[in-house]
Amino acid sequence: NEIQCRAVEIENSVSPFISKKFELDDVIEAQQFDREILNHIFEVALDMEKIEKSSSKSQMLKGYLMATLFYEPSTRTRLSFESAMKRLGGEVLTTENAREFSSAAKGETLEDTIRTVEGYSDIIVMRHFESGAAKKAAATASIPIINAGDGPGQHPTQALLDVYTIQREIGKLDGIKVGLVGDLANGRTVRSLAYLLAKYKDVKIYFVSPDVVKMKDDIKDYLTSQDVKWEECDNLTEVASECDVVYQTRIQRERFGERIDLYEQARGKYIVDKNVLNVMQRHAVVMHPLPRLDEITIDVDEDPRAAYFRQAKNGLYIRMALVKLLLLGW
Amino acid sequence: NEIQCRAVEIENSVSPFISKKFELDDVIEAQQFDREILNHIFEVALDMEKIEKSSSKSQMLKGYLMATLFYEPSTRTRLSFESAMKRLGGEVLTTENAREFSSAAKGETLEDTIRTVEGYSDIIVMRHFESGAAKKAAATASIPIINAGDGPGQHPTQALLDVYTIQREIGKLDGIKVGLVGDLANGRTVRSLAYLLAKYKDVKIYFVSPDVVKMKDDIKDYLTSQDVKWEECDNLTEVASECDVVYQTRIQRERFGERIDLYEQARGKYIVDKNVLNVMQRHAVVMHPLPRLDEITIDVDEDPRAAYFRQAKNGLYIRMALVKLLLLGW
Amino acid sequence: NEIQCRAVEIENSVSPFISKKFELDDVIEAQQFDREILNHIFEVALDMEKIEKSSSKSQMLKGYLMATLFYEPSTRTRLSFESAMKRLGGEVLTTENAREFSSAAKGETLEDTIRTVEGYSDIIVMRHFESGAAKKAAATASIPIINAGDGPGQHPTQALLDVYTIQREIGKLDGIKVGLVGDLANGRTVRSLAYLLAKYKDVKIYFVSPDVVKMKDDIKDYLTSQDVKWEECDNLTEVASECDVVYQTRIQRERFGERIDLYEQARGKYIVDKNVLNVMQRHAVVMHPLPRLDEITIDVDEDPRAAYFRQAKNGLYIRMALVKLLLLGW
Numbered sequence: 001n002e003i004q005c006r007a008v009e010i011e012n013s014v015s016p017f018i019s020k021k022f023e024l025d026d027v028i029e030a031q032q033f034d035r036e037i038l039n040h041i042f043e044v045a046l047d048m049e050k051i052e053k054s055s056s057k058s059q060m061l062k063g064y065l066m067a068t069l070f071y072e073p074s075t076r077t078r079l080s081f082e083s084a085m086k087r088l089g090g091e092v093l094t095t096e097n098a099r100e101f102s103s104a105a106k107g108e109t110l111e112d113t114i115r116t117v118e119g120y121s122d123i124i125v126m127r128h129f130e131s132g133a134a135k136k137a138a139a140t141a142s143i144p145i146i147n148a149g150d151g152p153g154q155h156p157t158q159a160l161l162d163v164y165t166i167q168r169e170i171g172k173l174d175g176i177k178v179g180l181v182g183d184l185a186n187g188r189t190v191r192s193l194a195y196l197l198a199k200y201k202d203v204k205i206y207f208v209s210p211d212v213v214k215m216k217d218d219i220k221d222y223l224t225s226q227d228v229k230w231e232e233c234d235n236l237t238e239v240a241s242e243c244d245v246v247y248q249t250r251i252q253r254e255r256f257g258e259r260i261d262l263y264e265q266a267r268g269k270y271i272v273d274k275n276v277l278n279v280m281q282r283h284a285v286v287m288h289p290l291p292r293l294d295e296i297t298i299d300v301d302e303d304p305r306a307a308y309f310r311q312a313k314n315g316l317y318i319r320m321a322l323v324k325l326l327l328l329g330w
Numbered sequence: 331n332e333i334q335c336r337a338v339e340i341e342n343s344v345s346p347f348i349s350k351k352f353e354l355d356d357v358i359e360a361q362q363f364d365r366e367i368l369n370h371i372f373e374v375a376l377d378m379e380k381i382e383k384s385s386s387k388s389q390m391l392k393g394y395l396m397a398t399l400f401y402e403p404s405t406r407t408r409l410s411f412e413s414a415m416k417r418l419g420g421e422v423l424t425t426e427n428a429r430e431f432s433s434a435a436k437g438e439t440l441e442d443t444i445r446t447v448e449g450y451s452d453i454i455v456m457r458h459f460e461s462g463a464a465k466k467a468a469a470t471a472s473i474p475i476i477n478a479g480d481g482p483g484q485h486p487t488q489a490l491l492d493v494y495t496i497q498r499e500i501g502k503l504d505g506i507k508v509g510l511v512g513d514l515a516n517g518r519t520v521r522s523l524a525y526l527l528a529k530y531k532d533v534k535i536y537f538v539s540p541d542v543v544k545m546k547d548d549i550k551d552y553l554t555s556q557d558v559k560w561e562e563c564d565n566l567t568e569v570a571s572e573c574d575v576v577y578q579t580r581i582q583r584e585r586f587g588e589r590i591d592l593y594e595q596a597r598g599k600y601i602v603d604k605n606v607l608n609v610m611q612r613h614a615v616v617m618h619p620l621p622r623l624d625e626i627t628i629d630v631d632e633d634p635r636a637a638y639f640r641q642a643k644n645g646l647y648i649r650m651a652l653v654k655l656l657l658l659g660w
Numbered sequence: 661n662e663i664q665c666r667a668v669e670i671e672n673s674v675s676p677f678i679s680k681k682f683e684l685d686d687v688i689e690a691q692q693f694d695r696e697i698l699n700h701i702f703e704v705a706l707d708m709e710k711i712e713k714s715s716s717k718s719q720m721l722k723g724y725l726m727a728t729l730f731y732e733p734s735t736r737t738r739l740s741f742e743s744a745m746k747r748l749g750g751e752v753l754t755t756e757n758a759r760e761f762s763s764a765a766k767g768e769t770l771e772d773t774i775r776t777v778e779g780y781s782d783i784i785v786m787r788h789f790e791s792g793a794a795k796k797a798a799a800t801a802s803i804p805i806i807n808a809g810d811g812p813g814q815h816p817t818q819a820l821l822d823v824y825t826i827q828r829e830i831g832k833l834d835g836i837k838v839g840l841v842g843d844l845a846n847g848r849t850v851r852s853l854a855y856l857l858a859k860y861k862d863v864k865i866y867f868v869s870p871d872v873v874k875m876k877d878d879i880k881d882y883l884t885s886q887d888v889k890w891e892e893c894d895n896l897t898e899v900a901s902e903c904d905v906v907y908q909t910r911i912q913r914e915r916f917g918e919r920i921d922l923y924e925q926a927r928g929k930y931i932v933d934k935n936v937l938n939v940m941q942r943h944a945v946v947m948h949p950l951p952r953l954d955e956i957t958i959d960v961d962e963d964p965r966a967a968y969f970r971q972a973k974n975g976l977y978i979r980m981a982l983v984k985l986l987l988l989g990w
């Protein structure tokens with residue numbers, strides 16, 4: 001007449017009681033994060049790194065269900081979120097073709113779709129082709145929404161993982177010098193990164209880009225208003241020798257329409273290669289949001305200062321941290 | 331030096347031994363369900379509602395594998411089944427493009443596909459573009475098949491969740507008055523619902539639809555043969571004031587071919603808006619199988635009598651119940 | 661009033677310590693397997709068969725994550741791998757449209773994609789349209805890669821499950837007679853099978869195929885060099901009466917381009933039907949890699965010698981075995 005049982009999920013059953021609620025209900029835009037909350041998230045991301053590397057797997061999110069609602073394909077981002085959820089013991093409902101699912105196909109509003117999907121899941125990760133879609137979804141949903149990119153708008157988890165990578169690689173954010181290289185006009189990555197770097201002290205930013213894709217004035221004005229020093233520069237080698245971080249980006253062909261000539265010209269202008277590496281400081285790193293074409297030559301990969309694959313991996317830790325915080329709190 | 335633990339998965343380990351087999355091997359069409367079995371299923375669905383809302387998640391279906399074999403996309407239905415399975419601790423193999431998989435692509439028969447997939451899973455949820463496909467699959471498979479819609483044919487789980495929603499919202503099924511509104515000619519939802527309502531006593535059905543999409547004679551004749559009172563009516567307000575349930579449906583544009591003029595005319599005719607709400611009784615509800623366009627105005631959403639998102643959620647409970655019953659029995 | 665506990669998942673927690681490393685880091689091509697390792701793998705596959713059939717489900721791979729990276733669709737193969745992983749308690753990240761993901765879409769190299777995906781998973785199953793892609797991926801990745809077919813190249817798990825099926829059905833591999841029938845020029849299946857059969861003693865192979873799709877000389881020369889007896893033959897009935905295994909394959913229409921006439925002619929030439937069954941020995945079996953069209957008539961299905969659906973199921977056991985071996989060792 002004995003009951004046989006086993007010890008399970010102690011972390012899961014305990015944490016809801018001792019945890020403090022996360023300050024954010026949703027993750028929609030980089031503007032939600034101040035310096036203090038960033039630091040706390042980075043501490044959790046570091047814990048996640050330990051959890052992911054340890055042999056005893058976490059079941060922290062067991063019983064929780066994420067829906068990935070992607071209105072445009074982005075396999076890299078989707079996989080990273082789904083991996084984050086599953087590494088913590090959670091489960092995933094995948095919709096790769098959400099565009100077919102609703103508005104576009106039968107005329108359903110995003111709000112109606114969200115109201116349905118929130119009934120089937122505990123957290124929604126959404127990628128959308130329209131700026132502002134994530135905010136609209138969050139206003140409707142009673143469960144957390146994470147913006148995984150909404151058109152030309154925001155991609156806040158990318159911005160966070162970039163800052164986290166600088167912290168992990170360089171060891172600090174105050175006082176760093178960062179060179180933003182490549183397509184500064186169209187890349188939402190570099191725009192968000194510049195925005196977040198403004199929260200730290202004594203940061204210096206260099207913009208290195210072909211004329212047709214220069215950083216826009218709104219970001220420059222914002223940096224100036226926040227007393228962040230910035231400078232436009234057309235000599236990548238010079239910048240590379242000064243910087244802690246050379247952040248290279250892909251020139252986006254799709255933005256050039258039929259002007260292939262302009263694209264080809266812009267594309268070849270600033271390449272990070274062995275010559276650039278040779279002038280970089282020992283502690284400095286090369287970053288890139290990926291995918292890359294040939295704006296970083298592959299012989300750079302083997303150099304320990306090539307941080308872009310570690311950066312991609314940091315995306316996993318940041319997303320593990322955010323999913324954990326939104327579902328379980330601190 | 332004691333080890334603390336708690337009993338887990340008792341339901342899982344015990345239920346196989348004490349459970350009674352479910353009367354059905356497969357869920358193929360609404361005709362399989364009589365009043366008594368519906369009542370029993372609704373009790374299980376209510377249990378599922380409690381399980382889903384409780385903080386301690388069920389692992390009842392741990393180790394079981396569902397394959398969702400969708401020959402045409404229906405993300406809403408697929409997500410709902412996959413959520414049902416995962417909410418009970420089960421796992422899912424997804425095939426969103428099953429059409430590519432077999433017949434259409436290389437000429438494999440449905441039977442051969444089923445014989446292969448049943449080797450990889452414990453239950454198959456199938457959506458198909460051809461009427462009768464689910465029955466054919468069930469005849470081949472030695473594991474349970476659930477029909478998630480086969481062309482113009484059946485969509486039995488939708489019919490069940492509709493009846494369940496009336497039971498949950500109104501508290502009874504005998505003696506209710508239901509207004510079926512909109513596209514009654516093409517909507518398999520309203521046809522199945524009318525069919526199932528005939529199993530209850532003293533039901534009165536009102537048909538409110540544009541002339542081009544009126545309810546077909548087969549259902550009318552069936553209702554008459556079952557002594558169910560029905561009436562065609564062209565005044566939605568009048569019907570709404572009488573009914574316990576106003577069941578609105580979308581006019582399906584794809585059925586009108588090039589006659590966009592007829593579609594536009596039919597589409598605007600019967601709209602559920604604040605004016606309709608105003609004449610409805612306090613206990614009455616508005617239902618809709620979703621997705622909706624503008625046949626229910628969005629200002630209706632905030633009224634407690636707007637039951638359509640609760641109805642969508644009930645789809646989860648009904649599917650949890652059916653999957654549980656088919657795999658574990660009562 | 662004491663609660664007794666028991667240790668669970670002993671296999672999981674213990675095996676890493678007592679297990680011996682698998683000889684292979686990746687599964688890329690049939691040439692990696694010698695007779696001894698095949699025998700050992702087949703023993704593990706037999707264990708997997710027992711695990712899959714037992715009511716107590718295994719959690720051997722709990723906490724492990726497989727990424728299925730499919731650059732061309734192959735739902736059958738993908739489902740089989742995902743089922744294998746989930747039957748052992750592991751989890752899966754699915755990418756059905758990996759082609760969009762990387763190179764083809766934005767110009768990312770396969771190597772860069774692999775470096776990213778290996779950060780999110782513990783093992784990658786890859787299907788690619790280019791011969792040699794799997795080898796390239798394995799050279800890059802620090803986690804195991806399984807080749808699930810790379811263009812006209814290799815599909816080693818199919819070859820293994822074919823040999824395993826012969827072992828399971830006939831009870832031996834030495835001394836068997838195998839008739840390879842159908843499209844011998846284009847089918848990588850029969851080519852790999854012939855290659856693996858050469859590892860066993862006193863094997864005799866008959867090639868039965870329309871002239872336009874005859875077995876190529878490289879395999880014939882290889883068999884000759886390995887002292888394997890082979891013969892071309894145009895009488896299927898005669899061969900069937902001699903053989904232990906009749907291995908039928910589909911004539912691949914896509915290889916004939918606009919010469920539909922040649923295709924139709926080739927396609928009808930060698931059909932396995934009741935007449936062929938009638939001359940086959942009692943212990944002999946019919947195999948087919950599936951999908952089949954009408955090269956095996958459906959009235960053959962009910963004969964116990966029709967082994968092709970059991971063969972498909974064996975794919976599950978072989979893949980369970982390989983995933984287990986690559987992740988946990990022997």
